[in-house]
Amino acid sequence: MFSVVFRPVVRCAFGQAIRLCCGIGLFLIASTVVAESANDKRTTDDTAVDFAREVQPILAKHCYACHGPDEAEGGLRLTDRDGALAETDSGEIAIVPGDADASHLIERITADEESWVDPMPPEGDRVSAADIEILRRWIDQGAPWKNHWAFEPISAPEIPAVPGHPEISHPIDAFVMQRLQQRGLTPNGPADRPTLIRRLYYDLIGIPPTARQIKRFVDDPDPRAYEQLVDRLLRSPHYGERWGRHWLDLVRYAETNSFERDNPKPNAWKYRDYVIRSFNQDKPYDQFVIEQLAGDELSDVTTETLTATGFYRLGIWDDEPADPEQAFYDEMDDLVTTVGQAFLGLTINCARCHDHKIDPIPQSDYYSFLAFFGDVTTYGVRRDQTGNNQIDVSNESLQQQYADLDRQTTDLEKQLTEIEQRGIASMSAENQRATEGRKADREAVLEKHLRGHLSDDDWRRYESLRAELRDVRKRRRDLPARQSVLGLARLADPPRETFVLFRGSPHSPTDEVDIAFPELFDSNVTAMPASTSRSDSSGRRLALANWIVDPENRLASRVIANRIWQHHFGRGIVRSTNNFGQLGTPPTHPALLDWLANRFVDGGWRFKSMHRLIVTSDAYRRSSDSRPDSMQVDPANDLFWRFDRRRLCAEEIRDSMLKVNGSLNDQVYGPSMYPTLSQEVMQGQSRPGEGWGDSDTVDQNRRSIYIHVKRSLLTPMMTVFDFPDPDRSCEARFMTLQPGQALALLNGDFAHQQAARLAKRIDANHLDDSQLVNRCVRRVLGRDPSQEEIAAGRHLMQRLVNEFEVPRERAVELYCLSVMNWNEFLFVD
Numbered sequence: 001m002f003s004v005v006f007r008p009v010v011r012c013a014f015g016q017a018i019r020l021c022c023g024i025g026l027f028l029i030a031s032t033v034v035a036e037s038a039n040d041k042r043t044t045d046d047t048a049v050d051f052a053r054e055v056q057p058i059l060a061k062h063c064y065a066c067h068g069p070d071e072a073e074g075g076l077r078l079t080d081r082d083g084a085l086a087e088t089d090s091g092e093i094a095i096v097p098g099d100a101d102a103s104h105l106i107e108r109i110t111a112d113e114e115s116w117v118d119p120m121p122p123e124g125d126r127v128s129a130a131d132i133e134i135l136r137r138w139i140d141q142g143a144p145w146k147n148h149w150a151f152e153p154i155s156a157p158e159i160p161a162v163p164g165h166p167e168i169s170h171p172i173d174a175f176v177m178q179r180l181q182q183r184g185l186t187p188n189g190p191a192d193r194p195t196l197i198r199r200l201y202y203d204l205i206g207i208p209p210t211a212r213q214i215k216r217f218v219d220d221p222d223p224r225a226y227e228q229l230v231d232r233l234l235r236s237p238h239y240g241e242r243w244g245r246h247w248l249d250l251v252r253y254a255e256t257n258s259f260e261r262d263n264p265k266p267n268a269w270k271y272r273d274y275v276i277r278s279f280n281q282d283k284p285y286d287q288f289v290i291e292q293l294a295g296d297e298l299s300d301v302t303t304e305t306l307t308a309t310g311f312y313r314l315g316i317w318d319d320e321p322a323d324p325e326q327a328f329y330d331e332m333d334d335l336v337t338t339v340g341q342a343f344l345g346l347t348i349n350c351a352r353c354h355d356h357k358i359d360p361i362p363q364s365d366y367y368s369f370l371a372f373f374g375d376v377t378t379y380g381v382r383r384d385q386t387g388n389n390q391i392d393v394s395n396e397s398l399q400q401q402y403a404d405l406d407r408q409t410t411d412l413e414k415q416l417t418e419i420e421q422r423g424i425a426s427m428s429a430e431n432q433r434a435t436e437g438r439k440a441d442r443e444a445v446l447e448k449h450l451r452g453h454l455s456d457d458d459w460r461r462y463e464s465l466r467a468e469l470r471d472v473r474k475r476r477r478d479l480p481a482r483q484s485v486l487g488l489a490r491l492a493d494p495p496r497e498t499f500v501l502f503r504g505s506p507h508s509p510t511d512e513v514d515i516a517f518p519e520l521f522d523s524n525v526t527a528m529p530a531s532t533s534r535s536d537s538s539g540r541r542l543a544l545a546n547w548i549v550d551p552e553n554r555l556a557s558r559v560i561a562n563r564i565w566q567h568h569f570g571r572g573i574v575r576s577t578n579n580f581g582q583l584g585t586p587p588t589h590p591a592l593l594d595w596l597a598n599r600f601v602d603g604g605w606r607f608k609s610m611h612r613l614i615v616t617s618d619a620y621r622r623s624s625d626s627r628p629d630s631m632q633v634d635p636a637n638d639l640f641w642r643f644d645r646r647r648l649c650a651e652e653i654r655d656s657m658l659k660v661n662g663s664l665n666d667q668v669y670g671p672s673m674y675p676t677l678s679q680e681v682m683q684g685q686s687r688p689g690e691g692w693g694d695s696d697t698v699d700q701n702r703r704s705i706y707i708h709v710k711r712s713l714l715t716p717m718m719t720v721f722d723f724p725d726p727d728r729s730c731e732a733r734f735m736t737l738q739p740g741q742a743l744a745l746l747n748g749d750f751a752h753q754q755a756a757r758l759a760k761r762i763d764a765n766h767l768d769d770s771q772l773v774n775r776c777v778r779r780v781l782g783r784d785p786s787q788e789e790i791a792a793g794r795h796l797m798q799r800l801v802n803e804f805e806v807p808r809e810r811a812v813e814l815y816c817l818s819v820m821n822w823n824e825f826l827f828v829d
Contacts, residue, residue, distance in 0.1 A: 049138040052149040053586040058131045060358060060582055062109075062121050069357050081145040100139040106132070149590060150345070150580040151360070151520050153554050156598060157591040171599075172617040175592035179639050185630055188642040191623040193218045194783065195829045197229065199643075200615060202828050203568055204233040206242035206652050206703075207659045211782040230615055234608045237668045240280035241705050243607065245651060246567055247275050249733065250342045251292075251314055252334075254709040254726035255672060257379070258316035260686050262712040266390060267486040271310030272705070273669045285560055285605035286549035289343060294542035296488050297532035303393045309487035313389045316711070316727055317379040325506040328378050334728075336370055341729050343548050345559040345580035348518070353504035359581040360520045367500045368516035372527075372544040374495030375537060376488065391489040394482045405476040412469040419462045420446060423453035493536040515540055517547060521554065549605070555580060557597035562587075564607065565596065566732065568614050570644040578731035588638045624829045645829050647735050650721035651704035657751070657820060658701055660780045661758035665701040672708035673699040675715055678749070685712055720744045745821050755817035764812040769794040772812060780819045793819075 049055060059078050066073045076094050077083030084095050092104040100106050108120040109127045119126070127135075138144075146152075159171045160178045168174050180187055191199070197217045201209045209217075217229055233239060255268040278288055288308075290298070295305030315334040321327030333352055340348035350356045351366035377388045392399060423446075424435050431449055435442040451459060499509035515527045529539035530546060548556050559580060566572035573593045576584035587593045596610070603609045614620055624645045637644055648656065658664035674693040682689040692713060707715055709726055720740045724730035745751050762775040773793035777785040785793070793815055800811035819825065 048144075049134055049141060050149075051138065051144055051146050052152075053590065054134050055138050056148065056582055057586060058127065058135065062124070062127050062131075064358065066121070069355060081143075084145075085143070095139055095143050097143040098140060100136040103139050106136060106139070109135070148359075148582050149586065150555060150558065150584075153552070154558065154597055155591070155594045157595050159595070160591075168618075170617045171595065172592065172614065172619055175589055175595065176617075176619045176640050179589060180641055183633055183639060185633055185639060185641045187618070187640075188622040188625055188627070190618065190621045191643065191829065195623070196226065196621060198782070199828055200229060200233060202648070202652060203615070204230070204242060204611065205236050205238040206245070207238065207655050207664070209782060211778045214782045227612075227616060230612055234611060237280055238666070238703075240276040240278070241668065241703055243279045243567070244272070244276040245705050246563070247279075248272060248705075249724050249730040250563075251311055251338060252726050252729055253314055254711050256691065256710045256712070257319065258711040258727065259318045259320075261319060262685075262691065262710065263319065263385065264691060264710075265313060265486055266386060267484055268310065268314070269670075269672045269706075270307050270485050271314070271487075272672075274304065274307045274310070276669065276705070279607065282606055282608045285600070285607065287605070289549050289556075290542070290545040293339070293545035293548070294530075294532075296534055297530065297537045297539055297542040299533050301533055303483075303485065306391050306393060306487050307485040309391075310485065312376055312488055313379055313486050315379075319380070319382050319385065329501070329504075329506045331378055332370060332373060332376070335373060335376070336366070338729050340369070341578040341731070343559065344555045345562075345574075345578060345584070346518070346555065347579055347581055352501075358583050361518055364500055364511070364513055365516070365518045365520075367498050367513045368527075369518065371495075371498035371513060371515045372540045374498055374515075374540060375491040375493065376541075377490050377492055388490045389486055389488075390484045391487045392482055393485055398480060398482065401479055402476070402482065405472055405479070408472045409469065409476070412465055412472065416462065416465050416469065419454065419458055419465070420450065422458065423450045426453045491534075491536045491538075495538045495540065515543070551601045557601050558593055561596040561600045561610070562593060564600075564610050565614065568611075568620060569640065570646050571732070576731070578729060643829070645827055647737070647827055648721075649733060649735075650718040650723045653721055653826065654704045654717060654750070656825070657754040658703075660820070661754055662761045663701050663754075663757050664703070665698055667702055670706070673702055673706050674708050675700050675717070675750075677713070677715070681713070681716055717744060717748065717750050742821075745826075746817065751817060751820070752813070755813045755820065758816040758820070759809070759813045762816075764816075765809070769797055772797075773815070776816055776819055780816075781822070781824050 060068075063078050065071070067076045067078045069077075069079050072083070075086070075089035078094070085093070085097065087093055088104070094103060094105040096102040105120075108117055109132060111117050111119040113119070121127075159174050162168050162174055162177045162181065164181075165177055168177055177187070190196075194214055197209050197214055201207060217225060222228065253268075253272060254265075256262045256264050291305045291308035292311040295301070295308040298305055312335065315331060315338070317331060318327050333349055336352075337347075337349035340346045346361070347356070347359070348361060348366055348369055350359070351361045351363050353363070355362045380386065380388050394402075424432055427435075427445070427449055431445050434445045450462075454462065498513050500511050500513060502508035502510050515529070517527050527543055527547070530542035532539040532542055547553065551557070558574075559577070562572040562574050563577055566577055573589050573596075574580060574585055574587045599613065600606075600610055619640050620643070622641075622643045624643045626642065630641050634641060655664065673695040675695070677692065679688075682692065691710060693708065704718065707718065711726055714723060714726075721744075722734045722736055724733055758776065758779065762772065762779055764772050767775065770790050773785055773790045776793075777783065777789060796818065797808070797811045797815050800806040800814060801808050806814070
């Protein structure tokens with residue numbers, strides 16, 4: 001029962017599929033690289049080769065290092081058509097349009113060690129036969145050159161008609177079936193209802209359905225039962241917790257600053273709640289973006305929009321940098337990187353030190369983009385770590401009371417200091433020097449000697465002022481606490497001047513630049529600052545936000561539509577969801593991607609409408625069965641002939657354990673909680689345990705999205721199941737299978753605690769072994785066990801009791817633990 005074998009397919013950093021086998025208790029780890037088929041390179045001879053989708057990735061992979069934007073060895077540059085068709089230093093022509101045999105490029109990449117010319121590339125993998133055939137056909141077709149697909153305006157594709165399939169009525173299925181037909185593939189049939197309800201629950205709210213909920217859905221005769229289930233889940237407050245977590249991965253959400261002290265970011269959790277609430281409210285994505293980038297610049301500024309600007313304060317921050325200027329620009333680069341990748345799918349940050357090596361982004365574009373954030377201040381300074389990032393959102397009356405008392409305090413302290421200085425002036429030199437040092441030393445001297453150096457009138461005045469100051473301070477302490485949020489509390493007014501930095505060094509500024517949109521968009525829109533309600537705001541960020549979510553922006557809607565698809569199908573139509581540039585993976589279904597992007601915008605940028613559209617398609621509802629004939633043609637399932645099985649993510653595993661044993665606290669929103677960590681884990685900090693709170697059991701049973709995210713002390717139960725590094729934007733989580741996961745699930749304290757709770761929940765002490773197995777499997781998996789499972793469960797518990805002398809109560813807990821280690825619990829089909 002303790003040996004469970006996982007067999008999912010996961011993607012490595014290079015877009016390849018890796019099949020891992022990992023048994024819990026007994027590990028067998030093996031990997032094989034599955035042939036990459038995302039480009040669908042098996043096009044027929046009479047089909048036009050797509051330069052951007054098929055040719056350019058080959059050139060970028062094998063040629064750009066020596067014949068790219070930075071190097072043009074031999075006089076050959078392959079990043080633009082003129083350079084590629086020009087005569088090289090040797091007098092050869094690399095590409096002769098219409099004649100592949102006369103093209104020196106083909107001669108060099110097909111050469112071997114015995115050829116009279118050196119084979120290319122000189123290092124690394126050779127160009128494959130399939131890629132050579134694509135290059136040959138492209139050249140014979142005239143070597144047509146076009147912009148990278150993502151830099152072209154969004155097309156308006158028609159929903160295709162699929163010959164022989166008049167029953168297809170769903171737009172997504174029409175696009176998907178068209179591609180399947182081109183490859184001669186037949187899709188899987190639909191998954192059964194128990195599989196579908198579990199798939200939907202995890203995709204939309206991140207926790208499993210109960211046995212009763214499964215049975216109700218399976219037995220529901222209503223033909224619209226599935227659609228009604230979708231609507232119920234989208235109305236759940238847990239929907240925002242599930243989909244909000246995807247967004248938090250993107251914006252590198254954490255609640256501390258990193259580096260040695262890793263101090264907390266006060267009120268960071270309010271930004272997390274803003275995100276969850278926005279998804280629950282089905283806030284339009286364009287509004288969601290604008291609020292985060294410019295929530296303080298809107299005509300109607302609210303506490304909610306100010307909270308949204310917490311986005312700017314989520315990154316790492318060094319409170320004691322060796323080079324403050326360098327640290328500041330690193331902080332700004334992190335911001336440019338996150339905005340570029342999360343909102344636009346662009347690696348703009350690659351142009352910080354030089355022109356982008358692959359995409360048409362010159363270094364000047366990087367700094368023009370950075371200039372949009374010219375009024376954004378650093379997170380803080382060592383002496384004031386809250387002034388720049390904590391926005392007082394208390395009501396006006398309370399703010400006025402604090403302001404009045406603060407002014408009175410300042411005035412009284414000034415008057416007291418003037419009297420003190422008159423007394424100090426007549427003190428001995430030794431005491432005068434002491435008052436100029438530490439505050440404690442000054443107060444000691446004043447307490448002991450001041451009375452003797454003041455006139456009676458001054459002393460009476462001094463005592464009166466001190467009493468008045470004590471009263472003012474008391475009245476201030478008695479005021480209700482201020483309400484603050486993390487965000488842009490203080491701006492640079494006027495905005496900083498922005499210069500291109502030579503090799504990215506802040507100590508080597510060159511030409512000044514102004515705000516401008518990247519050249520690759522060929523935008524006719526002038527990047528003018530927008531009008532704003534905030535007196536110290538430049539309006540630059542609002543102009544940027546409006547441009548990003550403009551329906552004509554060729555990347556923003558594609559990127560977010562692709563992300564939504566990714567979180568339903570396990571990978572995007574473009575697998576590299578943070579990189580739509582030329583080194584990203586091309587879309588497997590470019591027409592479908594553009595259709596979805598248009599549909600998302602036309603639908604008011606609403607997420608829930610897109611969810612309904614996607615999950616009601618046949619493509620989403622297919623079974624995950626693996627068929628040898630289809631695996632041979634499309635092993636990576638690029639064409640969606642089946643549904644990809646996936647392992648539960650870290651939050652889903654933890655939350656599911658709490659859910660099935662009945663201890664999950666479903667409270668939504670509120671301050672973060674702190675799971676109990678062992679002393680061994682605490683020792684990993686420079687100051688063991690510092691900054692880690694002590695939550696009670698009820699609070700610890702909340703969903704995992706509410707766990708405090710401390711950069712130097714991530715929860716081991718989460719990290720072992722691939723919780724992302726919060727220092728950078730995470731486009732897609734790794735789904736590894738490795739021994740540490742088995743140790744956490746079989747030996748970890750948390751898993752054993754949840755197993756004990758499960759045993760108590762099913763009232764194990766009052767059941768015989770068969771009843772116990774039946775009730776445990778129903779609680780954990782939502783179904784009745786088979787006779788074989790009942791027999792195996794009874795056998796396990798009897799062996800533990802009889803052979804290993806384990807008390808029955810403990811044997812039951814171990815059986816419960818084993819069921820929570822079954823593949824059926826840890827994977828979604």
